[in-house]
Amino acid sequence: MRDPKKAAGAPHGKRGTNGASSAASDPSTDGGYNAGMAVFxxxxxxxxxxxxxxxxxxxxxxxxxxxxxxxxxxxxxxxxLSHMHGLTSSRKTADERHASSAPSQDGKDNAK
Incomplete structure (x- = not known):
């Protein structure tokens, strides 16, 4: 018997690019909520x-x-733990006044 909820052209019930799952995985739409839940x-x-x-x-x-x-x-x-994972800092992406609190990509200390 066929499940009517699955999309006809999508393999294994996965949604295509027009499905709601692509919008839900966009980090710009729910990043604050996810960070808040992680801190909680x-x-x-x-x-x-x-x-x-x-x-x-x-x-x-x-x-x-x-x-x-x-x-x-x-x-x-x-x-x-939430502070070390960078969930409690207030970062401004358009304004580069605040330095990043994450470790550098090469593993070296950025201190001068």
């Missing part, structure tokens, strides 16, 4: 993981404060 995921993921580690250590050692330290460490670590 890093920070919330860090809080959850390190809080669980702190909760486990609290249970083993009979303390009550390590879960809070783990949550704080996770939030700081998530922000650090």
């Amino acid at each position: 995921s890093y920070i919330i993921g860090g809080i959850i993981v390190w809080s669980l580690i702190g909760w486990g250590l609290d249970y083993l050692w009979g303390t009550r404060w390590i879960v809070l330290a783990g949550a704080l460490l996770g939030a700081v670590g998530g922000f650090y």
